[in-house]
Amino acid sequence: MMIALTRADRSRRVTSGVMTTLTALCTLFAVGILLLILSYIAWQGIGSVSLRFLLDSPRPVGEGGGIGNAIVGSVVLLLLSSAFGMPLGIAIGVFLSEFGAGRFASLVRFVVDTLTGIPSIVTGVFVYAIIVVPLKHFSALAGGVALAIILIPIVARTTEEMIKLVPQSLREGALALGAPQWRVTLGVVIPAAASGIATGAMLAVARVSGETAPLLFTAFGSRFFSYQLDQPIASLTVQIYNYAISPYDEWHAQAWAATLVLMTIILGINMTVRFFTRRKF
Amino acid sequence: MGNRSVTAEDDKLKFVGHLRRALSPTGNAGDAVFRGLVFFAALLILLIVGGMIFALASKSMLSMREFGFGFLTSREWNPVKGEFGALPFIYGTVVSSLIALLISVPLSLGIAIFLVEQAPRNLARPITFLVELLAAIPSVVYGLWGIFVLAPFLRVHVEPPLARWFGWLPLFQGSITGIGLLTGGIILAIMVTPIISAVVRDVLSAVPNSQREAALALGATKWETTRVVLVNGAPGIAGAVILGLGRALGETMAVTMVIGNRAQISASLFEPSYTIASAIANEFTEATQDLYLSSLVELGLILFFVTFVVNGVARVLVWNVTRKTGTV
Numbered sequence: 001m002m003i004a005l006t007r008a009d010r011s012r013r014v015t016s017g018v019m020t021t022l023t024a025l026c027t028l029f030a031v032g033i034l035l036l037i038l039s040y041i042a043w044q045g046i047g048s049v050s051l052r053f054l055l056d057s058p059r060p061v062g063e064g065g066g067i068g069n070a071i072v073g074s075v076v077l078l079l080l081s082s083a084f085g086m087p088l089g090i091a092i093g094v095f096l097s098e099f100g101a102g103r104f105a106s107l108v109r110f111v112v113d114t115l116t117g118i119p120s121i122v123t124g125v126f127v128y129a130i131i132v133v134p135l136k137h138f139s140a141l142a143g144g145v146a147l148a149i150i151l152i153p154i155v156a157r158t159t160e161e162m163i164k165l166v167p168q169s170l171r172e173g174a175l176a177l178g179a180p181q182w183r184v185t186l187g188v189v190i191p192a193a194a195s196g197i198a199t200g201a202m203l204a205v206a207r208v209s210g211e212t213a214p215l216l217f218t219a220f221g222s223r224f225f226s227y228q229l230d231q232p233i234a235s236l237t238v239q240i241y242n243y244a245i246s247p248y249d250e251w252h253a254q255a256w257a258a259t260l261v262l263m264t265i266i267l268g269i270n271m272t273v274r275f276f277t278r279r280k281f
Numbered sequence: 282m283g284n285r286s287v288t289a290e291d292d293k294l295k296f297v298g299h300l301r302r303a304l305s306p307t308g309n310a311g312d313a314v315f316r317g318l319v320f321f322a323a324l325l326i327l328l329i330v331g332g333m334i335f336a337l338a339s340k341s342m343l344s345m346r347e348f349g350f351g352f353l354t355s356r357e358w359n360p361v362k363g364e365f366g367a368l369p370f371i372y373g374t375v376v377s378s379l380i381a382l383l384i385s386v387p388l389s390l391g392i393a394i395f396l397v398e399q400a401p402r403n404l405a406r407p408i409t410f411l412v413e414l415l416a417a418i419p420s421v422v423y424g425l426w427g428i429f430v431l432a433p434f435l436r437v438h439v440e441p442p443l444a445r446w447f448g449w450l451p452l453f454q455g456s457i458t459g460i461g462l463l464t465g466g467i468i469l470a471i472m473v474t475p476i477i478s479a480v481v482r483d484v485l486s487a488v489p490n491s492q493r494e495a496a497l498a499l500g501a502t503k504w505e506t507t508r509v510v511l512v513n514g515a516p517g518i519a520g521a522v523i524l525g526l527g528r529a530l531g532e533t534m535a536v537t538m539v540i541g542n543r544a545q546i547s548a549s550l551f552e553p554s555y556t557i558a559s560a561i562a563n564e565f566t567e568a569t570q571d572l573y574l575s576s577l578v579e580l581g582l583i584l585f586f587v588t589f590v591v592n593g594v595a596r597v598l599v600w601n602v603t604r605k606t607g608t609v
Contacts, residue, residue, distance in 0.1 A: 119558055126337065220566075240425060
């Protein structure tokens with residue numbers, strides 16, 4: 001009887017140990033893949049990155065060329081999408097946190113949440129229908145709007161979460177001093193949540209800067225420097241895509257180099273955010 | 282006369298007062314404006330989603346009228362002949378997403394259990410950050426890596442042994458190129474793992490500690506305790522998996538770059554295939570005829586509704602778990 005029990009006990013312990021090891025292996029595998037991808041990008045990309053590559057525009061195969069216009073294009077698109085998306089996203093976040101009770105608010109919250117899950121390519125089709133078709137050509141404006149639609153729900157939800165973290169006592173204090181609600185929200189609550197909102201906004205920009213699918217038939221891409229909002233514009237991601245599926249080794253090398261630049265920006269933002277939010281906990 | 286003008290003034294004031302009170306219970310003008318602006322922003326997001334449905338539906342009207350429900354069941358996708366059927370894309374989308382879930386669900390569960398139940402806190406924090414970084418890598422970068430690293434690796438080291446040992450299954454027959462359904466599914470698995478594991482982590486963290494303490498007090502081992510926690514979080518875990526499915530269904534660039542983009546239905550996972558999202562990405566700018574474009578938009582509409590429903594279900598499942606236990 002005793003022996004049977006200990007044997008069962010031992011097998012239970014062995015199972016527990018095996019499962020713990022397995023879960024650790026799963027984690028190790030995922031982290032391994034991440035490091036594999038990142039180091040491969042660095043290894044492949046570093047050889048082709050130079051100042052000329054960062055400043056030049058694309059040239060035919062065999063003549064070098066660079067991604068200067070794509071970097072400018074990506075910046076233009078990000079500025080455009082932030083200009084449209086940030087105020088709207090923050091306003092919706094404020095709505096959800098300050099007026100978040102009731103059916104209308106629940107509906108808005110649900111729609112914002114599901115909008116995050118709508119494939120970005122569908123957003124691209126939508127913007128094509130409402131902006132590209134009426135204007136009759138691809139444009140930076142259309143690309144900016146497409147990215148803004150992806151940006152809005154992310155900013156809205158992080159803003160809501162951040163504002164909810166502001167202690168109720170702060171609101172009550174301001175209201176007790178006789179401030180109307182709009183001044184409480186704009187002058188007390190939002191400043192108190194500002195760093196959190198900024199963090200969310202930065203992460204949203206990092207996420208949007210990697211988007212390719214919604215730009216394919218909105219901003220389209222361009223081989224020249226362009227600052228005009230009603231004309232097609234280049235972007236890092238579309239350039240990477242076009243070079244990756246091209247048959248030329250030289251362009252493949254440039255795709256890796258452009259990826260290294262893109263990943264440096266995205267990881268830079270993520271690390272910065274991580275660094276600033278770590279102090280709070 | 283004077284009297285009358287005063288009453289008119291009064292009425293006006295009364296009306297403004299009513300309006301203010303309707304917009305803001307405090308009756309403050311600034312409050313009313315502020316409230317109005319924020320409500321307008323919220324309304325705008327509803328209008329955007331509504332506009333999305335309307336625009337997709339109206340642009341796909343031509344294809345709907347031409348093919349009806351046959352669009353969903355026809356295998357023929359031939360732009361030259363003007364025949365458009367969505368079945369190959371639906372097949373490719375569903376199968377690649379299923380492969381992705383088959384790999385990523387156990388993997389994500391393992392990661393989440395390790396990070397919440399097993400790892401010491403000062404180890405869990407940096408590792409959580411690293412796993413989340415997988416989600417920060419853009420789709421197009423996964424695609425690039427897929428073309429030049431994953432596909433050749435599968436062609437040389439994975440697909441030949443699969444064909445040798447399991448070649449009697451139709452799944453693992455056919456020519457080995459490294460580009461096809463299997464590669465698409467695997468790249469999707471890597472992409473949805475950080476998403477599923479993040480949600481499962483939240484769900485597991487929301488399970489009250491009393492459950493763990495009760496199990497441990499009864500003499501349960503670490504793994505047996507974890508099983509109790511898993512049972513508690515089951516609906517939330519289901520939600521996480523469905524959320525991952527939603528992401529996999531709509532993922533575009535990486536899949537487009539490794540799946541081969543051929544509109545065919547083949548039992549073999551080695552064969553090239555096509556997904557709804559990659560068909561839109563690949564052919565949208567080439568579609569010169571109205572019917573062709575309309576068919577592609579209809580594909581987009583299908584994708585919209587499927588992901589909308591899938592995400593809605595997932596949210597409800599996850600909310601129920603994290604909220605219920607959050608308030609206890």
